[in-house]
Amino acid sequence: MSHRGPDGSGICTGAGHGLAHVRLAIVGLSDGAQPMQTADGRLTVAFNGEIFNYVELRDELKARGAVFRTHSDTEVILHLYREMGEDCLTRLNGDFAFALWDADRQRMLLARDRMGVRPLFYTEHRGVLYFASEVKAFLAIPGFDAALDPTALDQIFTLWAPIPPRTAFRNVFELEPGSLMICDRQGRRSRSWWQLDFPDAGQGPPAVDEAEKAEELLALMEDATRMRLRADVQVGACLSGGLDSAITASLAAEMMPGRLETFSLGFDSAEYDESAYQAVMAEALGTRHHAILCRNSDIAESFPEVVRLTEKPVIRTAPAPMLKLYGLVRQAGIKVVLTGEGADEVFAGYDIFKEAKVRAFCARQPGSRTRPHLFRRLYPYLPGLQKQTAGYLSAAFGVGIGSPDDPLFSHRLRLRNTAGAKLFFSDDLRAQLGGYDAAEDMAAHLPPRFARWHPLHRAQYLESRFLLPGYILSSQGDRMAMGCGVEGRFPFLDHRLVEWAAALPPGLKLRGLEEKHILRKAMAPRLPAAVATRVKQPYRAPDSKALLAAPELVRATLDPGALARDGLFNPTAVGKLVAKCAANASPGFRDDTAVVGVLSTQLWLDTFTRNDRTAARAA
Numbered sequence: 001m002s003h004r005g006p007d008g009s010g011i012c013t014g015a016g017h018g019l020a021h022v023r024l025a026i027v028g029l030s031d032g033a034q035p036m037q038t039a040d041g042r043l044t045v046a047f048n049g050e051i052f053n054y055v056e057l058r059d060e061l062k063a064r065g066a067v068f069r070t071h072s073d074t075e076v077i078l079h080l081y082r083e084m085g086e087d088c089l090t091r092l093n094g095d096f097a098f099a100l101w102d103a104d105r106q107r108m109l110l111a112r113d114r115m116g117v118r119p120l121f122y123t124e125h126r127g128v129l130y131f132a133s134e135v136k137a138f139l140a141i142p143g144f145d146a147a148l149d150p151t152a153l154d155q156i157f158t159l160w161a162p163i164p165p166r167t168a169f170r171n172v173f174e175l176e177p178g179s180l181m182i183c184d185r186q187g188r189r190s191r192s193w194w195q196l197d198f199p200d201a202g203q204g205p206p207a208v209d210e211a212e213k214a215e216e217l218l219a220l221m222e223d224a225t226r227m228r229l230r231a232d233v234q235v236g237a238c239l240s241g242g243l244d245s246a247i248t249a250s251l252a253a254e255m256m257p258g259r260l261e262t263f264s265l266g267f268d269s270a271e272y273d274e275s276a277y278q279a280v281m282a283e284a285l286g287t288r289h290h291a292i293l294c295r296n297s298d299i300a301e302s303f304p305e306v307v308r309l310t311e312k313p314v315i316r317t318a319p320a321p322m323l324k325l326y327g328l329v330r331q332a333g334i335k336v337v338l339t340g341e342g343a344d345e346v347f348a349g350y351d352i353f354k355e356a357k358v359r360a361f362c363a364r365q366p367g368s369r370t371r372p373h374l375f376r377r378l379y380p381y382l383p384g385l386q387k388q389t390a391g392y393l394s395a396a397f398g399v400g401i402g403s404p405d406d407p408l409f410s411h412r413l414r415l416r417n418t419a420g421a422k423l424f425f426s427d428d429l430r431a432q433l434g435g436y437d438a439a440e441d442m443a444a445h446l447p448p449r450f451a452r453w454h455p456l457h458r459a460q461y462l463e464s465r466f467l468l469p470g471y472i473l474s475s476q477g478d479r480m481a482m483g484c485g486v487e488g489r490f491p492f493l494d495h496r497l498v499e500w501a502a503a504l505p506p507g508l509k510l511r512g513l514e515e516k517h518i519l520r521k522a523m524a525p526r527l528p529a530a531v532a533t534r535v536k537q538p539y540r541a542p543d544s545k546a547l548l549a550a551p552e553l554v555r556a557t558l559d560p561g562a563l564a565r566d567g568l569f570n571p572t573a574v575g576k577l578v579a580k581c582a583a584n585a586s587p588g589f590r591d592d593t594a595v596v597g598v599l600s601t602q603l604w605l606d607t608f609t610r611n612d613r614t615a616a617r618a619a
Contacts, residue, residue: 001134004048004482010034012044017101017108019046024485026050026336028072029232036074039067042103043078048133049096049118050489051076052227057091086111086180089193093227093495097175099131107184114194115342115493116177116469119478123172129183135172135311139608146608147171148601150432153568156313157597158419158438161470163445168312168604177469194495195447196464198457198502208505214522216500221523224494225251228338235489236261236334238325239281239289240539241274243516244340244349246281246531247523248491252338253285261334262287265325268295272540277531284528292328294321296542300550304603309483310475311608313601315421315593318541319475326484335486341472342492345464346501347516348509349536353459354378355397356410357510360455362399372399377513381537407443407450410459415439420590421597424574428567442466456506544581544595554578557602566605569598 002009005022012019012035021034027050035046051057054073057080062068066079073094080088081100086109095117100109110131112120122131125141138144149170152162165173175181178194229235229252237249239262253260262285264278275291282289299320306320307313329337344350355378362371372393379385388396398413406412419438442462450458473490481488491497501509504518511517515536524532548554558578560571581587581595 001132001137003485004133006485008033012037012046014044014101014103016106019044019099019101021046024335024482024487026231026233026487027054028070028074031070032072032074034074036070036072036078038078038082039069043081044101044103045074045077045081045098047074047077047096047098049094049098049113050228050230050487051092051094051096052230052494053091053093055230081109086182086193089180095489095493097133105184107182110175110181110183111193112175112177112179114178114196114495115464115473115498117473117478117490117493119474120175121167121172122175122181123169129188135167135169135608136308138169138172148568148605148609150429150568151436151438153313153429153601154422154433154436155438155441156315157422157425157593158415159442159470160315160418160467161474162312163438163442163466164470169608177465196461196498196502197449198453198461200449200452201454201457208508210508210518210521213504213508213518217497217518217522220494220497220500221247221491222251222255224491224497225338226255227494228489228491229255231336233335234261234333235336235338236263236329236332237287237338238262238329238340238488239264239278239287240340241277241281241531242340242537242539243520243523243527243531243534244343244492246340246527247343247519248338248340249281249285249287250523250526251491253287260285260287261332262289263325263329263332263334263337264289264291265321266291266293267321267541268293269542272542274537277534280528280530290328290332292324294324294541296546296549298324299541299546300548300553303547303550303553303600304607305483306480307600307603308607309479311479311604312475313597313604314471314475315418315597315600316541317543317546317596318539319480320546321541322476322480323483326481326486329481329486330484336489337481337486338489338491340492341477341488341490342468342498343516343519344536345460345468346492346498347519348456348460348506349515349519350463351378351536351538352410352414352463353456353510354513354515355413356455356459357513359397359399359401359413360404360409362394363404366400372397374513380535404455407446407458408439408462410455411462412439417589418593421594423590424569424577424594424598426567426570429569454506456510457502460502543592544587547595547599548578548582554599557599557606562602566602568601574598 002022005024007025008023010021019035035044037044051073054076057076061079096113097118097120121135147170152166152168155162164176167174179192181190237252239245266275267273299317302320358374369390372390375393375397401412402409508518563569563571581591
């Protein structure tokens with residue numbers, strides 16, 4: 001895993017346990033080497049991530065008599081654990097995954113941050129528990145057998161990511177966000193130490209002062225950004241062209257003593273490119289701006305490496321351009337960047353929230369010929385949609401799918417559309433799955449309080465609990481950034497901000513069909529009007545068209561003989577799919593996701609189950 005920590009490594013072993021670490025040096029450059037121990041050697045920690053409030057915690061601990069030997073945020077974990085045990089997690093404001101050995105109790109504590117920014121995987125093999133930031137580490141275990149979990153594949157082809165603790169690897173598991181695991185002679189046991197929660201529908205203050213809430217939000221964002229600028233190396237920022245990254249970059253530019261370095265990604269297709277808005281923001285802030293263009297050939301060329309880094313099949317190519325962007329960041333000598341991830345989940349920015357609202361509105365008058373026209377307002381960047389009839393819009397947006405009381409109502413349309421790619425599963429795979437329903441499995445993982453929340457809050461929970469850590473922060477985030485030795489930091493995912501926003505009335509987040517209402521009110525005056533008033537345009541990348549730009553890759557990976565041998569997909573159906581997409585200038589969502597999903601699954605098998613140890617060592 002040296003790509004995650006190219007600046008150093010360390011190993012610490014003892015009776016019955018061992019810890020290893022590769023370091024990306026950001027805080028405490030000269031004295032932050034890990035694994036780190038207390039002076040008496042009773043506690044040892046290996047830690048990935050950052051504790052952003054380490055300055056405040058260190059001052060508190062010093063006042064109570066703690067003696068620090070380093071300037072690193074890592075040491076705060078050791079002293080705080082000595083005082084509070086596993087309850088120390090509630091005091092940490094950060095993105096982290098760590099393993100802490102307690103010699104007195106003869107136990108290992110594994111813990112992961114609230115929102116799931118940093119990964120932590122584990123497996124048991126021949127009576128030994130192994131854990132790591134990436135599954136690739138397990139390939140070095142003698143006798144470890146890397147095999148695909150077919151249920152996880154079905155979940156990916158429905159939900160975009162496996163439902164934790166399941167991973168793409170059979171018998172490899174992921175510690176869930178906001179969870180901890182204790183391992184000792186009695187075995188291992190896990191529990192949640194933090195959960196996302198919302199007020200019951202109808203609860204809350206009868207009247208809310210919008211101006212006051214906007215001031216509170218600004219103060220929270222400023223403090224979250226200030227903390228995430230703490231580093232002993234230079235911190236940069238990504239500019240996507242949208243509102244969220246503009247906000248984080250704007251706040252960072254105000255707080256940094258020097259000129260902020262910003263980074264952007266452009267496409268050679270106008271459908272995906274946001275370069276004009278990126279340039280407007282960079283000029284307004286006066287940053288030293290770096291931009292890189294991503295072509296279809298770049299996506300195809302990097303896609304095998306994307307699969308190696310994500311360690312799971314994916315159904316979109318969107319991680320590939322992010323790998324190119326983070327490569328640019330690293331080339332510029334920057335190790336840390338702020339980004340706008342999390343704002344859409346926290347402040348209801350995604351189209352899916354507006355879609356659900358319009359679908360529920362249409363469901364109240366199913367025969368209406370006027371209400372479905374509201375869907376046009378959601379997608380001004382899709383010109384073909386503007387010409388469609390009410391009947392087409394009703395069918396396309398799933399007006400008749402489920403009822404507003406359905407716990408998955410907000411996501412039924414996405415689930416239906418994504419699951420369409422499972423048409424290309426083989427008969428053998430279908431038989432193995434035996435009628436398994438990934439959507440109902442996800443519903444079974446919902447908390448008891450879920451039914452008491454407002455419909456918008458239910459939709460936010462589904463995004464924040466499943467897609468955000470399972471895909472956005474992993475496949476598009478941590479894996480692409482850390483694959484280049486770059487750490488992403490997300491002010492919008494500061495847990496204080498997340499909890500504050502969860503308690504807001506739904507109308508302050510989604511006002512009519514205006515997304516992120518309170519965020520715009522608080523931050524728009526600080527931004528150029530072209531960016532502040534811009535309608536949400538989700539980050540997308542070319543899918544099947546990009547991969548088909550590498551016919552040799554497609555031909556070799558989707559060879560009918562190889563597909564038949566592996567038995568996951570129908571070779572005849574896949575062949576027709578590829579031919580259809582090659583002949584179609586604009587493949588539909590199902591065909592796009594199917595091409596990406598089938599190709600990435602076969603690449604996953606090539607990478608991890610065929611000569612997996614050779615591939616891991618070569619990488």
